[in-house]
Amino acid sequence: MDLLLNDYFDASKVLVIAPLRVADDTWAREVEKWDHLKHLKISKVLGSATTRRKALKAEADIYVINRENVEWLVSEYGSEWPFDTVVIDELSSFKNHQSKRFRALRRVRPMMKRVIGLTGTPAPNGLIDLWPQIYLLDQGERLGKTITSYRDRYFVPGERDGYVVYKWKQKQESEQRIYEAISDIAVSMKAEDWLDLPERIDHTVHVKLNDKAKEQYKKLEKELLLPFQDADVVASTAAVLSNKLLQMASGAVYDEERGVKLIHDAKLDALEDIIEAANGKPVMVFYNFKHSLSRIQERFPKARILxxxxxxxxxxxxxxxxxxxxxxxxxxxxxHGLNLQESSCQTVVWYDQIWSLEEDQQANARVHRQGQKHRIFIMRLVAEGTMDEEAVAALDRKASGQDALMVAVKARIEKLKKGA
Incomplete structure (x- = not known):
C-alpha cells in the first residue's frame, strides 16, 4: 500500500475491510512495528455512525472498516464510491454469495481499480466457496459472472432434499481447471515454505468417563438419535444432534428450558492436569459452549476471556x-487475524471439539504464526466413546464440517440401531 500510494502513485484512497477486532487492533499495531511504515496514517472507521463518518473525513493513507459495516459504507457513498484500492483481510468471510456484505461490495466493485484479498482458508468447504471471492477480484472474468454458471461448469448436484441441493460434487478435473483459471491472479504461500516456524505438535488427550457418565451419555445419545432411525437426517437436524452430543462429551448439556444438565467433570480434571504441567506458562483454551466457559471459569478463577x-x-x-x-x-x-504469538504460551487446548476445519486452522494460527519462537502443542480433549472422536477424526481427514457431520451422525444412528 505504501508503494502504491507514495512511490508508484497508482492508488489514491485505500480501504481495508477486516474482522472487527483485526480492524480495531492489528492493522494499526502492525504499522507501528515497522520503521519504514510508521509514516502511514490509519483511520479506523469503527464505532457509532457519527464516529464512522468523522473517521471517513479524516486525512489518512488507509481507512480500516469492519466487515459488518460494509453494507453501511456502500449505502453511505452510493455511486460516489471513493476508494480505488480495496484490501479484504480474510477474504473467505465473503464466501457466501447470498450475504448482504457480498452483495453490497458487488454493487460498487466496478468503481474499484484494484482489489486484493487475503486469506489462509480460501475454500474451507471445498471449491464451491471460491466463486464469490474470485468474483470480487475480477468481476466474474475467470470463474463466470454468476454462481449458477460456475456450478454448471465445474460441479454436479449431490445430496439434495427436494429442490434444495445440500452438496455439490466436483466434476472430473474441475480442481485443475479452476486452479488454472485463477492462476494469474492468485499467489499461494505456505508459512512453512517461507518462514522458519517452530515445531507444532498435535496431541489427542483421551478423556475417560466414569461408568455413571458413560451410562448417562449413552442414554441421552439413544434418546436423541433413535427417533431418526427411519427418517432422513438433513443438515439442520444433523447439526442439532451433533451439537447436543458434543455438549454431553464436554460434561454438560442444555435441557429444553435452557437449564444446564451436568454429566461429568472429566475434561475439567484433564485441563487441570495440563495447566499444572505447563509449569506457570500461559495456556490458551478454546471452548465452543457457554456452559463450558462458565464451568472452566468456576474451576479456574484466574482464567480470562478476550x-x-x-x-x-x-x-x-x-x-x-x-x-x-x-x-x-x-x-x-x-x-481471524489476531496476533497472540508474542507470549511464552506453548500449550493450546481444545476443550470442546468442533466440525469446522476453517475455524480450527484459523484458531490454531493465532499462536503458531510468524514471530512465534517456541514449539507449540495443540491438545484436544476427547471424551472416549463419544461424538468428540468423530469430530477430531474429520479434522484429521481434512474433511469439510458439514459433510463430515452428516456422515458421522448417520453412522452413529446405524450403530445404535444395531445395538438397540
Missing part, C-alpha cells in the same frame, strides 16, 4: 506480555 473493543485490545497486550495465565477463546471470535 473482551470486545478497546478492552479486548488491552487483553491482547496483557496476554502477549504474559500477564494472563489462562486465556479462554471462542474459535468464531478469535479465529
Amino acid at each position: 473482551r470486545k473493543g478497546k478492552d479486548g485490545n488491552e487483553d491482547i497486550r496483557t496476554w502477549n506480555n504474559d500477564e494472563i495465565p489462562i486465556l479462554l477463546l471462542h474459535p468464531k471470535s478469535a479465529g
